[in-house]
Amino acid sequence: MDHMPNKLIILLSHCLLNQTTRAEETITALATEKLLQLFSSYPIHLEQLSCPEFLFMGKRKKRTKDEWEKIPGFKKFCGELADQIKEGVKRFDGKEAFPLVTIARSPCCSSGEVHIGKRIFAGKGLLVEELEKRMKLELVEFDFRRVAESIERLKFLLEKKWVVFKEKL
Secondary structure, eight states: OOOOTTSEEEEEOGGGTOGGGSGGGOOOTTHHHHHHHHHTTSOEEEEEOOOHHHHHHSSOOOOOHHHHHTSTTHHHHHHHHHHHHHHHHTTSTTOSOEEEEEETBOTTTOSSEEEETTEEEEOOOHHHHHHHHHSOEEEEEEOTTOHHHHHHHHHHHHHHHHHHHHHHO
């Protein structure tokens, strides 16, 4: 897709729009619809990232970050996917940092905390770590357990980004 001078670019973790790729197909009713309703209020381009877990393994059971790290080749796969994402966003000329909507507690796409063993620790998912090595991101986390709060957090980000974006037009 060509450069989009009149639209904000928002990167999205895959399962925000396609919950059927979540481990064990954990679906949160109306979360995607609420996100799309919010996003439709702004002139934005949504760039849905690929799901590293689903691409690597297809349908799968839930795993923690440390379990994914132990799977031979998976961490390298996340790095290669991050390289592809970086190359893909180069088409958006002049962008210094990209907002990325991440998933709370995801072993690959979290930006706040992850499951390691049976506990939750502060940290980032494997793909987010690899992306941050390659590009500047503005991270905002979506929590499927707290949809209303997550929508408000995203609305705040979009309002802030839109004000700055309009000044540049």
